[in-house]
Amino acid sequence: MKTKFRLFKHTFIVLSIMCCFLLGSTSIIYALSDFSVFAAASNPPVSSQSPSAGNTPAAAGTASPSASETSETTEGTAPSTGGTDNPAAQTSSQPSNPQPGNTPGEPSGNTGSENQPGNDKPVPAHTTKTAAIAVVGDIMAHQGNLNNAYSPKTGTYDFTGFLEYVRPYLSKADLTIGNFETVTAGPKTGYTSYPSFNTPDAILTALSGAGFDILSTANNHCLDRGITGLTRTIQMINKNKMINVGSSTNGKDKYVFKEVNGIKLGILAYSGIYNGLDKKLSASQKSTYLSPINEQQMQKDIKAVKAAGSDAVIVIVHWGTEYQRTPDASQTSLSKKLLNWGADIILGSHPHVIQKSEIVKVNGKDKFIIYSMGNFISGYRRVDKAARPNKIYTEDGIIVNLLLEKDSKNNTVLKTVDYVPTWVDKYYANNRPVFKIIPIPDSNNISGKYVTSYNKPFIQQSYKNTMGIMAKMK
Numbered sequence: 001m002k003t004k005f006r007l008f009k010h011t012f013i014v015l016s017i018m019c020c021f022l023l024g025s026t027s028i029i030y031a032l033s034d035f036s037v038f039a040a041a042s043n044p045p046v047s048s049q050s051p052s053a054g055n056t057p058a059a060a061g062t063a064s065p066s067a068s069e070t071s072e073t074t075e076g077t078a079p080s081t082g083g084t085d086n087p088a089a090q091t092s093s094q095p096s097n098p099q100p101g102n103t104p105g106e107p108s109g110n111t112g113s114e115n116q117p118g119n120d121k122p123v124p125a126h127t128t129k130t131a132a133i134a135v136v137g138d139i140m141a142h143q144g145n146l147n148n149a150y151s152p153k154t155g156t157y158d159f160t161g162f163l164e165y166v167r168p169y170l171s172k173a174d175l176t177i178g179n180f181e182t183v184t185a186g187p188k189t190g191y192t193s194y195p196s197f198n199t200p201d202a203i204l205t206a207l208s209g210a211g212f213d214i215l216s217t218a219n220n221h222c223l224d225r226g227i228t229g230l231t232r233t234i235q236m237i238n239k240n241k242m243i244n245v246g247s248s249t250n251g252k253d254k255y256v257f258k259e260v261n262g263i264k265l266g267i268l269a270y271s272g273i274y275n276g277l278d279k280k281l282s283a284s285q286k287s288t289y290l291s292p293i294n295e296q297q298m299q300k301d302i303k304a305v306k307a308a309g310s311d312a313v314i315v316i317v318h319w320g321t322e323y324q325r326t327p328d329a330s331q332t333s334l335s336k337k338l339l340n341w342g343a344d345i346i347l348g349s350h351p352h353v354i355q356k357s358e359i360v361k362v363n364g365k366d367k368f369i370i371y372s373m374g375n376f377i378s379g380y381r382r383v384d385k386a387a388r389p390n391k392i393y394t395e396d397g398i399i400v401n402l403l404l405e406k407d408s409k410n411n412t413v414l415k416t417v418d419y420v421p422t423w424v425d426k427y428y429a430n431n432r433p434v435f436k437i438i439p440i441p442d443s444n445n446i447s448g449k450y451v452t453s454y455n456k457p458f459i460q461q462s463y464k465n466t467m468g469i470m471a472k473m474k
Contacts, residue, residue: 127408128405128406128407128408129261129262129263129405129406130261130263130403130404130405130406130415131174131175131260131261131263131265131403131404131406132172132173132174132175132401132402132403133173133174133175133176133177133260133314133345133401133402133403133404134169134170134172134173134175134176134177134211134399134400134401134402135176135177135178135347135373135399135400135402136170136176136177136178136179136373136376136397136398136399136400136422137178137179137349137354137372137373137374137375137376137397137398138179138181138219138349138350138352138373138374138375138376138377138378138397139178139179139180139181139182139203139207139215139376139377140181140182140197140221140375140377140378140379141159141182141193141197141199141203141377141379142193142194142378142379142380143193143194143379144379144426144433144435145159145162145193145377145378145379145435146191146193146199146200147432147433148161148162148432148433148434148435149161149162149200149202149203156202157191157200157202157203158202158206159200159202159203159205159206159207159377160205160206160209160210161434161435161436162206162377162435162436162437163206163207163209163210163437164436165436165437165438165439165448165450166210166399166420166422166437166438166439167209167210167211169399169420169439169441170210170211170212170399171210171211172211173211173401174260174261175213175214175258175260175265176210176211176212176213176214177212177213177214177215177216177267177314177316177347178207178212178214178215178216178376179215179216179219179316179318179349179373179376180207180215180216180217180219180233180237181197181219181220181221181349182197182198182199182203182221182224183197183198183199183221183222183224183225183229183230183232183233184198184199184200184201184203184204184229184232184233184236185198185224185225185228185229185232185233186198186201186232187200189225189229193379195275196221196224196225197221197224198224198225198229201236201240204236204237204239204240204242205240207240207242208240208241208242212242213242213243213258214242214243214244214245214256214258214267215237215242215243215244215245216244216245216246216269216316216318216349217230217233217234217237217244217245217246217247217269218245218246218247218269218270218271218290218291218316218318219246219271219273219318219349219350220271220273220274220275220318220350221275222246222247222271222274222290223274223275223277223278223280223281224275224277226277226280227281227285227289230247230289231249231289234247234248234249235249243256243258245267245268245269245316246268246269246270246271246291246316247269247289247290247291248288248289248291249289250288251287251288251289254268254269254291254301255267255268255269255291255301255304255305257305257308257310262406263311263312263404263406263412264309264310264311264312265310265311265312265313265314266302266305266306266308266310266312266313266314267313267314267316268291268298268301268302268305268313268314268315268316269291269315269316269317269318270291270292270293270294270298270315270316270317270318271290271291271292271293271317271318271319271350272292272293272317272318272319272330273318273319273350274290274292278290278292293317293319293334295334295337298315298338298341299337299341302315302338302341302342302343303341303342306342311404311406311410311412312344312345312404312412312414313342313343313344313345314343314344314345314346314347315338315343315345315346315347316347316348316349317331317334317338317346317347317348317349318348318349318350319331319334319348319349319350320348320350320351320355320371320372321351322350322351322352322388323351323352323353323388323389323390323391323393323394324351324353324355324389324390325351325353325354325355325390325393325469326355326356327348327355327356327371327372331348331371332371335369335371339360339362339367339369340362343367344365344367344368344414345367345368345369345402345414346367346368346369346370347370347373347400348369348370348371348372348373349372349373350372351371351372351374352372352374352375352378352380352394353372353374353375353390353393353394353396354372354373354374354393354396354397354398354465354466354469355370355371355372355469356370356371356469356470356471357369357370357371357400357417357419357469357470357471358370358471359414359417359471359472359473359474365413365414366413366414366473367414368402368414368417370398370400373397373398373400374393374394374396374397374398374466375394375395375396375397375424376397376422376437377424377435377437378394378424379426379435380394380395380424381394381395381426382394382395392465393465395423395424395458395462396421396422396423396462396465396466397421397422397423397424397437398419398420398421398422398466398470399419399420399421399422399439400417400419401416401417401418401419401420402414402416402417403415403416403417414473416473417471417472417473419466419467419470420439420440420441421439421440421462421463421465421466421467422437422438422439422440422462423437423438423440423458423459423462423463424436424437424438425437425438425450425455425458427455436450438450438451438455438459440459440462440463443460443463443464443467446459446460446463
């Protein structure tokens with residue numbers, strides 16, 4: 001009996017040991033199996049299309065935009081999706097079966113870089129701002145122009161007909177500028193022509209309606225009715241929702257700022273000629289009302305408008321010699337100084353004929369000069385009895401179209417320059433003179449209701465006169 005009990009005891013111990021061994025082995029096997037599964041999940045096989053080293057999400061700096069990219073923001077522009085133009089910099093989060101809109105090679109809606117440092121905001125798209133500027137030369141009203149505008153039936157004046165055909169070219173610009181070479185001193189002193197101009201207020205109504213925004217009153221006829229006439233002219237310009245530049249009623253605002261589509265323009269105007277009428281003024285009056293050409297003051301003014309944050313500086317200058325087709329030494333000398341002082345665009349008037357334009361590089365930047373823009377509205381004719389040189393060219397004018405462009409880094413450049421030559425036509429209807437400004441955008445396609453068999457040769461010749469001396473951007 002004892003022998004059987006001892007045998008059973010030993011058998012039980014052996015079986016217990018074997019059970020423990022089996023249980024331990026099973027636990028070890030399960031543990032090893034779990035470890036293999038975990039390892040496989042953490043380290044998938046590397047495919048032949050996986051990104052190279054340095055292009056994984058963990059690679060520093062590869063998914064984050066540069067500081068300059070994240071800082072460039074523009075108003076009214078939809079942000080980009082954070083993608084990049086460099087395919088090698090895209091992450092490997094593309095699905096094996098691309099969804100619509102996520103074709104191979106295009107970034108998906110989630111590039112895998114959103115959690116990288118510096119990627120908390122999407123990179124904005126790059127945009128530019130533009131300002132289209134149209135400028136013209138001398139605006140006058142000779143006796144024939146006054147007769148044309150006057151209605152004997154109503155006893156009123158209407159100048160809108162002069163601008164009928166050029167209105168589309170003026171109104172489409174963001175900013176339109178002209179040289180107002182007359183005064184609107186009111187009817188009390190009478191409406192007169194050369195040599196002492198006084199024009200009805202209706203001319204300002206017509207100019208405003210045609211799209212003009214800024215008129216320069218820095219010229220040799222701004223004092224034709226003295227200080228009273230000048231100040232009233234400025235007031236009437238403002239009343240007609242335009243801005244005066246180049247003279248003042250109170251010594252302030254001789255130059256102006258105008259923001260156009262996010263581009264801030266500093267606009268200045270000066271005259272070197274006042275027909276001797278400035279000699280009747282005291283030094284204090286000259287300082288208050290006028291902006292004469294004075295190099296020291298011009299340099300100071302340009303510096304001031306640039307310091308005030310102007311993206312571009314436009315200088316209008318009344319200078320040169322009447323009826324001379326080429327700029328004189330004083331014009332070319334002063335223009336170089338103005339550009340070096342910071343002017344970007346120089347617009348000349350006074351010679352009553354068109355002088356050449358130039359595109360000049362200053363410190364690698366294109367700048368523009370036109371020495372004289374000729375007559376926009378006038379009664380000058382080639383058949384005048386007056387002994388003037390180059391009378392044939394006094395009928396010519398020009399619309400200069402300048403396009404400024406400002407990029408996302410606030411660099412403003414002159415992007416394009418083009419020209420629409422004009423010619424002042426004169427004919428008679430019902431025994432009364434009629435003046436029309438004729439636009440000539442293309443000499444090879446001169447057409448329109450204003451073109452006749454009589455005036456077409458003059459229009460063609462005017463185009464050649466003007467475009468033969470205009471500079472083009474390269």
